[in-house]
Amino acid sequence: MSVNIRIEHALKKYGNNTVIPDLSLNIRPGEFFTLLGPSGCGKTTLLRMIAGFNTIEGGEFYFGDKMINDLNPAKRNIGMVFQNYAIFPHLTVRKNVEYGLKNRKVPKEEIKKKTDEIMKKIHIEEYADRMPERLSGGQQQRVALARALVIEPDVLLMDEPLSNLDAKLRVEMRNVIKQIQREVGITNVYVTHDQEEAMSVSDRIAVMHDGVIQHVGTPKDIYQRPANLFVASFIGRTNLVNGKLTVKNGKCTVSLPDGYRFEMDNILDEEKHDQDVILAIRPEELVINDKEGIHAKVDDSVFLGLNTHYYVLSDDVHCIHTEDKDDDRFELIQESLIDEIIPNGTDVRLRIKKEKVNVFTADGCKNIVRGVKDDRI
Amino acid sequence: MKQKKQRRGFEIWTVFTWVIIALFLVFFIYPLANLLRQAFFDANGFTMKNFIKFFSKAYYTNTIKNSFKVSTLTTLCALLIGIPYSYFYSFYNIKGRKLLIIISVMCCMSAPFVGAYSWTLLLGRSGVITQALAKIGINIPTIYGMGGIILVQVSKFYPLVLIYMNGAFRNIDSSLMEASENLGCTGLKRFFTIVLQLSMPTVLAAALLVFMRAFADFGTPMLIGEGFKTFPVEIYSQFVGEMADDWGFACAISCLAIVITGVIFWIQKFATEKYKFSLNALHPIEKKEPKGIKGLAMHLYCYIVSAIAFIPQLYVIYSSFRNCNEVFFLPGFSLKSYKSAIKRNLIGAIKNTMTLGFAALAIIIILAIIIAYLTVRRKNFANEAIDTVSMLPYIMPGSVIGIALLTSFNKKPIAISGTLLIMIVACVVRRLPYTIRSATATLIQIPMSIEEASISLGASKLKTFFKATVPMMSSGIVSGAILSFVAIITEVSSAVILYNTKTLTLTIGTYISISYSLGVPCVFATITTLITVIVLLIYIRITGTEDVRL
Numbered sequence: 030m031s032v033n034i035r036i037e038h039a040l041k042k043y044g045n046n047t048v049i050p051d052l053s054l055n056i057r058p059g060e061f062f063t064l065l066g067p068s069g070c071g072k073t074t075l076l077r078m079i080a081g082f083n084t085i086e087g088g089e090f091y092f093g094d095k096m097i098n099d100l101n102p103a104k105r106n107i108g109m110v111f112q113n114y115a116i117f118p119h120l121t122v123r124k125n126v127e128y129g130l131k132n133r134k135v136p137k138e139e140i141k142k143k144t145d146e147i148m149k150k151i152h153i154e155e156y157a158d159r160m161p162e163r164l165s166g167g168q169q170q171r172v173a174l175a176r177a178l179v180i181e182p183d184v185l186l187m188d189e190p191l192s193n194l195d196a197k198l199r200v201e202m203r204n205v206i207k208q209i210q211r212e213v214g215i216t217n218v219y220v221t222h223d224q225e226e227a228m229s230v231s232d233r234i235a236v237m238h239d240g241v242i243q244h245v246g247t248p249k250d251i252y253q254r255p256a257n258l259f260v261a262s263f264i265g266r267t268n269l270v271n272g273k274l275t276v277k278n279g280k281c282t283v284s285l286p287d288g289y290r291f292e293m294d295n296i297l298d299e300e301k302h303d304q305d306v307i308l309a310i311r312p313e314e315l316v317i318n319d320k321e322g323i324h325a326k327v328d329d330s331v332f333l334g335l336n337t338h339y340y341v342l343s344d345d346v347h348c349i350h351t352e353d354k355d356d357d358r359f360e361l362i363q364e365s366l367i368d369e370i371i372p373n374g375t376d377v378r379l380r381i382k383k384e385k386v387n388v389f390t391a392d393g394c395k396n397i398v399r400g401v402k403d404d405r406i
Numbered sequence: 407m408k409q410k411k412q413r414r415g416f417e418i419w420t421v422f423t424w425v426i427i428a429l430f431l432v433f434f435i436y437p438l439a440n441l442l443r444q445a446f447f448d449a450n451g452f453t454m455k456n457f458i459k460f461f462s463k464a465y466y467t468n469t470i471k472n473s474f475k476v477s478t479l480t481t482l483c484a485l486l487i488g489i490p491y492s493y494f495y496s497f498y499n500i501k502g503r504k505l506l507i508i509i510s511v512m513c514c515m516s517a518p519f520v521g522a523y524s525w526t527l528l529l530g531r532s533g534v535i536t537q538a539l540a541k542i543g544i545n546i547p548t549i550y551g552m553g554g555i556i557l558v559q560v561s562k563f564y565p566l567v568l569i570y571m572n573g574a575f576r577n578i579d580s581s582l583m584e585a586s587e588n589l590g591c592t593g594l595k596r597f598f599t600i601v602l603q604l605s606m607p608t609v610l611a612a613a614l615l616v617f618m619r620a621f622a623d624f625g626t627p628m629l630i631g632e633g634f635k636t637f638p639v640e641i642y643s644q645f646v647g648e649m650a651d652d653w654g655f656a657c658a659i660s661c662l663a664i665v666i667t668g669v670i671f672w673i674q675k676f677a678t679e680k681y682k683f684s685l686n687a688l689h690p691i692e693k694k695e696p697k698g699i700k701g702l703a704m705h706l707y708c709y710i711v712s713a714i715a716f717i718p719q720l721y722v723i724y725s726s727f728r729n730c731n732e733v734f735f736l737p738g739f740s741l742k743s744y745k746s747a748i749k750r751n752l753i754g755a756i757k758n759t760m761t762l763g764f765a766a767l768a769i770i771i772i773l774a775i776i777i778a779y780l781t782v783r784r785k786n787f788a789n790e791a792i793d794t795v796s797m798l799p800y801i802m803p804g805s806v807i808g809i810a811l812l813t814s815f816n817k818k819p820i821a822i823s824g825t826l827l828i829m830i831v832a833c834v835v836r837r838l839p840y841t842i843r844s845a846t847a848t849l850i851q852i853p854m855s856i857e858e859a860s861i862s863l864g865a866s867k868l869k870t871f872f873k874a875t876v877p878m879m880s881s882g883i884v885s886g887a888i889l890s891f892v893a894i895i896t897e898v899s900s901a902v903i904l905y906n907t908k909t910l911t912l913t914i915g916t917y918i919s920i921s922y923s924l925g926v927p928c929v930f931a932t933i934t935t936l937i938t939v940i941v942l943l944i945y946i947r948i949t950g951t952e953d954v955r956l
C-alpha cells in the first residue's frame with residue numbers, strides 16, 4: 030500500500046517572494062520521514078504542496094510513478110493530520126472517523142468494521158459517541174490520527190501535530206504515532222521544529238533552511254556527520270572554533286590558535302590541502318584532563334544528575350558565536366563522577382575526541398571529514 | 407464587621423436596581439398587566455369571550471394562518487437567497503463587495519413603508535412596470551396580496567441572513583475545509599455537510615430573526631396586503647380602524663401574538679441547543695478569486711439580488727422630484743411635491759423624528775449600560791429578574807407594545823397619550839433588549855481586574871464606573887446604538903398606534919400621505935431614506951464593512 034514520494038526541482042513562490050527555489054527529494058515507501066528546520070524555512074509550504082493545498086510554481090511531484098501536480102487534493106489518497114487537529118466540531122468522534130470512508134462510498138458494514146478497528150487500535154473506542162469538544166488535547170490528537178488513517182491513505186502527512194500538547198503528552202503521543210506508523214507501514218511525512226522529537230521518531234530527517242534542503246539522513250548520520258555547518262549547529266549543541274588544517278607528507282594536522290594540535294586520519298582526500306577550517310565540537314566530544322588539549326579555566330558548572338555540564342573559558346581559543354550560543358565559553362558534558370565537581374577557577378585542559386569531531390571548510394558549506402551520508406535522491 | 411456589611415447594602419448600585427425596577431414596573435409591567443386585564447376581564451369580571459370570539463370566526467383565525475404562511479415563506483426565501491449570497495460573499499472575492507454590503511444594510515434598515523410604497527410605484531396597479539408591460543400585452547400579477555408581501559419582505563430581510571452568515575462563515579477555520587477536501591469531500595457536498603452544518607446555529611438565529619420581523623411587520627401587509635389580512639394588521643384595525651369599538655378584543659389578539667412569538671422563540675432556542683460547539687478560526691478562510699463562468703454567475707447573482715432590493719428605494723427618490731397630481735405622475739420634474747410636503751408639516755415631522763431618535767437613544771444607552779453592569783457585575787436575584795424582563799420586548803410585536811402603552815397611559819395619573827413622550831417610551835422599550843445584549847457582551851469581555859485596579863488607585867466606585875468602565879464599554883455599544891437610532895427613526899408599528907397630528911414622524915407622514923397624494927409620500931420617504939443613509943454611512947465608517955452586525 031505504501032508508496033514513495035519523489036519531488037523533482039520543486040519551486041514555490043508567493044507573489045515575487047521565492048520560498049522554495051529548487052528542491053528535490055525522494056521519500057521511500059513506508060518510511061517515517063521528517064522535515065526539520067527553523068521557523069519560516071518552508072516546511073509547511075512543502076508539505077502543503079504535497080497535499081495539494083498550495084499551488085506548485087515549478088517542478089514535479091510523484092507518488093510512485095504517478096505525477097500528482099494537478100491532481101485534486103481530494104483524489105490524492107492522502108491522510109493528513111493538522112496542527113490544530115481540524116476535527117469537525119459538529120460531528121461525534123465516530124462520525125469524524127467515518128467521514129472519509131463515507132465520501133469514498135464504502136459499503137455501510139465495511140465502514141463500521143474499519144472504523145471500529147482503527148478506533149480500537151488508537152484507543153479511542155470509548156469516546157466514540159462523544160462530541161470532540163469534550164475530549165482532551167491528546168484524545169483529539171488521536172481522533173485526528175484515526176480519521177487520517179482509516180481511509181488507508183498512501184501517505185500520511187503531519188504538520189507539527191504535537192505542538193499544541195504539553196511536554197509530557199508530546200512524548201507520549203510521539204511514541205503512539207511512531208508505533209502506529211510502524212504497524213500500518215505507511216509512508217509518513219512529518220513536520221516539526223523540535224529536533225529531539227525528530228530524532229526520536231524518524232527513520233530519516235531532512236534538515237531545511239531557507240527553502241533549501243541541507244542534509245538528508247538518519248538521525249545518527251545527521252548528528253554525527255552533519256553535511257555542513259548549519260546542520261551541525263542546528264542539530265544538538267555544539268562548540269565552534271576556528272582552526273587550521275596543514276598537510277605534510279599526506280598527514281593532516283589540525284591546529285588551534287593556542288597551539289594545541291592533533292592529527293586526523295579521516296579527512297577527505299580532495300580536501301587534503303592547507304586551509305582554514307571550522308571545528309564543530311559537541312559538548313560530549315571534549316574531555317577534561319591535565320595532560321593535553323586546550324588550556325582553559327572552569328568558569329561554571331551545572332549538576333544534572335546523570336551528567337554534569339561545565340562551562341570552560343580559554344584565553345586563546347574563543348567559541349564562534351551562533352544564534353543559540355552567544356558565548357565565548359566551551360560547553361562540555363561529563364558523566365557525573367562520585368568525586369567532587371571541579372570547582373570554578375580550576376585550570377584544566379580540554380582534549381578533543383578526534384575520531385568524533387567534525388571539520389568544516391571556512392565558509393561552512395562542507396564537512397571535510399569522511400563518512401558524511403547525504404542521500405536525498 | 408457587621409456594620410461594614412450593612413453599609414455595602416446601601417451602595418449606589420442598589421439604588422440603581424430599585425430605580426430600574428420602578429421604571430420597568432411603571433412603563434412595561436403595568437402596561438403588560440393592563441393588556442392582560444383588558445383581554446380577560448370586562449365590566450362583569452373574568453371572561454373568555456374575546457378569545458371565544460376570535461377562535462369561533464374563520465375570519466380571525468385566518469389572519470393567524472396568513473401571518474404564519476407569509477412569515478414562514480419569507481423566512482425560507484430569505485434563507486434560500488441570503489445563504490448562497492453570503493457564501494459567495496464570504497468565500498470569494500466578489501468585485502464591489504463594499505458597495506454590495508452597504509446596499510444590503512440600507513435595504514434592511516430602510517423604513518418599512520418606503521420599501522412597500524416604492525414597490526407599488528413599480529408593480530402596483532398603476533405602477534410603471536405594470537403599465538409598460540400592459541402596453542405590450544403582458545399582464546403580470548400585481549404586487550398586492552401574499553406574493554407581494556413576501557417579495558417586499560424578502561428583499562428587506564435577506565441582508566439579515568447575509569450579514570449573520572458572513573459572521574459565521576468567517577469563524578470557520580480553513581483547516582476544517584482542507585481536512586474535508588483531504589478526506590474526499592469538496593464543492594457542494596462540502597458546503598452541505600461541513601460549511602452549513604457548522605453554521606447551523608447562525609442559520610437558526612437568522613431564521614428566527616427574519617421570522618419575528620416578518621411576523622410583526624405591519625407596514626408591508628397594511629399597504630399591499632389588501633384582502634390578505636395578517637395578524638398585526640388585524641390588531642391595528644381592531645384597535646384604531648373604523649369598527650374599533652372593542653379594545654378588549656384588540657388586547658386579546660395582542661396576547662395571542664405574544665404567545666405565538668414566544669413559542670417560536672422557544673422552539674428556536676430548543677433547536678439551537680442541539681448544536682453545542684463553538685467555532686473560533688485561527689486561520690479564517692482565504693477568499694478565492696471567482697473565475698470563469700462560475701465567477702460570472704456569482705457576480706450576476708449578487709448584483710441582481712441587490713438591485714432588486716435596492717432599485718425601488720432609488721425609484722422613490724426619483725419620484726419625489728416628478729410632477730404629479732393625486733392619481734398620476736405627469737411629465738417633467740419639479741419641487742412641487744416638496745412644497746406640498748412642507749405644507750403637510752414635513753419640517754415638524756423631521757423635528758419630531760430627530761427629537762424622538764435622540765431622546766430615545768440617550769435613554770436606551772444609559773439604561774443599557776446600567777442594566778448590563780448590574781447583571782454582569784452585581785449578580786443577584788433582583789438584577790437577574792431585570793435582565794429577564796428587559797428581554798421580553800424582544801418577542802413582542804411593536805403594535806402590541808403600542809396598544810399596551812396607549813391603553814395604560816391615556817388617563818391619570820400618567821396621561822401621556824398623544825405626546826412625543828409615549829412614543830419615546832415605546833421606542834425605548836422596543837430597542838432596549840438589543841442594546842443591553844451588546845452592552846452585556848462587551849462588559850463580559852472587560853476583566854474585573856481593571857476596575858479593581860482603578861479602585862485600588864483611589865477612585866471611588868462610581869468614579870471608576872464612569873472613568874474606566876463606561877469608556878471601555880462604549881466601543882461595543884456605539885455601533886449597536888447607531889443602528890438603534892435608525893430603527894427608532896423608521897419605527898412604524900408602535901408609532902402608528904401612538905401618533906397624533908402633533909407628533910407626526912417621517913415614517914408616519916409617509917403612511918398617512920399615501921392616502922391623499924402620490925408625490926408627498928415620496929418626499930417623506932426620501933427624507934427618511936436620506937437620514938438613514940447618512941447615519942448608516944457613519945455606522946459603516948465606524949465598524950468597517952467586514953464587521954457589520956445587525
Ligand SMILES: Nc1ncnc2c1ncn2[C@@H]1O[C@H](COP(=O)(O)OP(=O)(O)OP(=O)(O)O)[C@@H](O)[C@H]1O
Pocket residue numbers: 043048066067068069070071072073074075222
Ligand atoms: N500564504 C502565504 N503568503 C505569503 N507568504 C507565505 C505564505 N505562507 C507562508 N509564507 C512564507 O513562506 C515562508 C515559509 O513559510 P512556512 O509556513 O512554510 O514555514 P514553516 O517552515 O512551516 O515555519 P513554522 O515552523 O513557523 O511553521 C515564510 O517566510 C512565510 O512568511
Ligand SMILES: [Mg+2]
Pocket residue numbers: 072073074188
Ligand atoms: Mg509550519
